[in-house]
Amino acid sequence: MLDFLKDAANLVFPCTCPGCNRPLLKTEEFICLHCQTNLPNRLNFKNEDLKQRFYGRIQLEEAYGFLLFKNQGLTQKLLHAIKYNGNQELAKELGCLFGVSCQQLSLFSSVDVVVPIPLHKSKYRLRGFNQSALIAEGLVSVLAIEMDNKAVIRKVKTTTQTKKTRAERWKNVDNTFEVVSNHLENKHVLLVDDVITTGATLESCGQTILASGASKISIACLALA
Template identity: 35%
Template sequence: MNLSLYNMLQDFKNFLFPKLCACCDAVLLKDEQLICTFCRNELPLYPNFFDGDHDLHKILYGRVLVDQAASLFYFEKKGIIQNLIHDLKYKGNEDLSFHLGEWLGNILQEAGWQHKIEVVIPVPLHPQRMRERGYNQVEGFGKAIADKLSASYNDGLLKRKSNSTTQVFKNRLARTEVVQNHFYVEGRSDVKDKQILLVDDLVTTGATLEACSLALKEAGVTKLNIATIAISK
């Protein structure tokens, strides 16, 4: 097939099935990728990607000691990032997951995180949720970051025991052993004394990250870092 015919077929395909912005559902222009230019300029970027004053330290204060944390965006209900996260979770937009991972990965690479991270681990989905959704929405995010930092990516170490929501953990007085037992590590020798980067899409109460972090600490992780797509403002 010659190039001109291929381009014609692609244009026709795009006409029948136009690619939409992950934030506003507007039809993307030919040179736009995943997010339209208007929305890209409106994205509420997190101002301090990796400094010691990251909001995650405050959210998890007194519960889990995090070495370094990074986020791309601020999240607000009914805001542009809520639309983006919804598109990522429920519309199967795997390309968006990789795109955001490359974005944050480049920032972390410039900050020298490639010298600090050995293994990237995603917050896992319960198998039932995985079957319903078809993929883990942070898989591409984590893989892209791991590639940028020359680290390994492993989604088989951290496991979820329950498919219940993290609502039960919203009370910060919940017993530590209950929180910890929500997740477990399979293959502790693969994480013991390693520099781990735990990745997730959105931080609100920090309950899920707390539970994952406690499981990793119990498995022998001494240096835990966290990266997320967004964090509640």
């Protein structure tokens, strides 16, 4: 937008940072510089801890969770702004920052195709966008990897998983996904999700993709609880 129009719009509807609610400066588009530099990233963590969570559940080539998720923390505020306030540009922007971080850590260099965790079509209709696909869009724009958001569909609407036991959770996501194209055959697939809690969704989706003939699975998750 032309600067003077942006300034005028800002006077009427000031754009605020979804992390701290301070008005955004002209040079800050979706998140203020202060929040951006204070993102609770996990650069100091070895990714082995995330792979360990999936030990015995699914064989992962590489795994990376970018931000630490805490109740009332910055990551939660940003995810809330994406999911419930529909701030789609923020999702892409965080995906880009995620991509830069992956590059710094030399991750995912052997990945062939990126697949965002799909939403069930009824949920997609309701929300109007898939936040994982937007994050993946930002990620692939930096990593220059092909993205495929049509090869996998979500067949079953999953209910909330917070009050289920591990066995019940497993039952809940088993057969949730279906691969509907042969595009992933013999490929190293990078699954992208917004937040990992139990990991059951990624596990189920990854197992389905492996069973359909993909050679390897890696996961990239914007936030890790």
